[in-house]
Amino acid sequence: MKVLGATVEGNRIGLAEVLAAAEDAAPMASLNVVARNLRDRFDAHTVSFLFADMVGQQMVRVDEETAARTNRHPEQIPLAASVYDRVLRTQELVRTPEGRNGQRILAPVTNRGDVIGILELTLPHVTEKILDEIREAAHALAYIIVTDRRFTDLYHWGRRTTPVSLASEIQRHLLPSAPSCEAAQFTLATALVPADSIAGDTYDYALDHNTLHLSITDAMGHDVNAALMATLLVNASRSARRVGADLAEQAKQTHQALLDHGGHTFATGQLVRIALDGTGAQLVNAGHPPPLLLRDSTVEEPRLDIDLPFGIPAPVAYRVQKLDLRPGDRLVFHTDGMQERQAETVDLPRLIRDTAGEHPREVVRTLTAAVTEACDNHLPDDATVVCLDWHGSHPEGRHAPAGADR
Numbered sequence: 001m002k003v004l005g006a007t008v009e010g011n012r013i014g015l016a017e018v019l020a021a022a023e024d025a026a027p028m029a030s031l032n033v034v035a036r037n038l039r040d041r042f043d044a045h046t047v048s049f050l051f052a053d054m055v056g057q058q059m060v061r062v063d064e065e066t067a068a069r070t071n072r073h074p075e076q077i078p079l080a081a082s083v084y085d086r087v088l089r090t091q092e093l094v095r096t097p098e099g100r101n102g103q104r105i106l107a108p109v110t111n112r113g114d115v116i117g118i119l120e121l122t123l124p125h126v127t128e129k130i131l132d133e134i135r136e137a138a139h140a141l142a143y144i145i146v147t148d149r150r151f152t153d154l155y156h157w158g159r160r161t162t163p164v165s166l167a168s169e170i171q172r173h174l175l176p177s178a179p180s181c182e183a184a185q186f187t188l189a190t191a192l193v194p195a196d197s198i199a200g201d202t203y204d205y206a207l208d209h210n211t212l213h214l215s216i217t218d219a220m221g222h223d224v225n226a227a228l229m230a231t232l233l234v235n236a237s238r239s240a241r242r243v244g245a246d247l248a249e250q251a252k253q254t255h256q257a258l259l260d261h262g263g264h265t266f267a268t269g270q271l272v273r274i275a276l277d278g279t280g281a282q283l284v285n286a287g288h289p290p291p292l293l294l295r296d297s298t299v300e301e302p303r304l305d306i307d308l309p310f311g312i313p314a315p316v317a318y319r320v321q322k323l324d325l326r327p328g329d330r331l332v333f334h335t336d337g338m339q340e341r342q343a344e345t346v347d348l349p350r351l352i353r354d355t356a357g358e359h360p361r362e363v364v365r366t367l368t369a370a371v372t373e374a375c376d377n378h379l380p381d382d383a384t385v386v387c388l389d390w391h392g393s394h395p396e397g398r399h400a401p402a403g404a405d406r
Helices: 014-024 026-044 064-069 083-090 129-149 152-156 164-173 223-244 246-261 341-345 348-354 358-374
Strands: 046-052 059-062 075-078 094-097 103-111 114-123 181-182 186-193 201-207 211-219 267-275 281-286 292-295 298-300 321-323 330-334 382-392
Touching: 014 026, 014 129, 026 046, 026 083, 026 114, 026 129, 026 152, 059 164, 059 201, 083 094, 083 114, 103 129, 114 129, 114 181, 114 186, 129 152, 129 382, 164 223, 186 201, 186 211, 186 358, 211 223, 211 382, 223 246, 223 267, 246 267, 246 281, 292 348, 330 348, 330 358, 341 358, 348 358, 358 382
Parallel strands: none
Antiparallel strands: 046 059, 046 114, 059 075, 094 103, 103 114, 181 186, 186 382, 201 211, 211 267, 267 281, 281 321, 292 298, 292 330, 330 382
């Protein structure tokens, strides 16, 4: 079997070989390398990669020609009720007949719970061994894209199925590059649906050896000024966190940054730290809507004290509160855009109960879709949600399933 100029007889081409071949190519060309690899290995008629657009309503196809020419308009496919939606939701490989062309194979491309997209191939014949190798190729592709999107605009350009404002550009690049993350102790998913006039929502998360750090903030204002205030908030918080400041000091520095540079604006927010060994969780609540806690089929708001928002010119000492978090709990943090104006008609507690058995990725998608529909696709305020499933302390580490769902 020919693979990128090499001959392999009866041996399985593994993850390392695909990664090495892609690394030898330029970042813009690595998708083409993977496509040629799969065509040569399986006699594939077509190979392409699809990912969801920025608003999660369309799948955008990138094939070899699209990857080589950014001026080529990519194909867009409605996501709702499609086979692509099924693959993203279930994270399972799907095969469908393609008449005389053989079979179409769709494999999820996922890394540590971050759903990156879908690998699609049309093959003349399929065996279980081939399906296993396609799963491995999808796994390799996830690593390739995570690496290469640091160096090229291809993946940013392809997701823009609607015009993107300057404020939205600023806001999007404040967010973590992966909207979902899985670990032994937790599963996390996030979503931000921007308003017609950007209103300054952000979220953030990070892991160190012992702690999961979370934040959700909502800066006052609209458009570019709100995005700039959000930039100030997020980077003040990250700066304090990265030098090892405790939660109270992180809140203090975030507050002071708005006082010093915020131009009389303010922001609500919550800063959270969760010990991965299960010894406790802490939270600072700066005037922000309380999270919703799903425990034993009941959704309630944890009892929290509320301090002043960040940036209010008044004496304030941010209190670090204990957050009662038990294995099996689901916490849903959100901004007020999830419940303001038309969004008030959305019953968040009911939707959280109804999606209790779903992955957090589906929870945030269900919640934001309901708010977007209630607002007739024109949100008056950003709608942001962070869903955290707490599994408890698991020092042995995460056990990733085989195949593409890693």
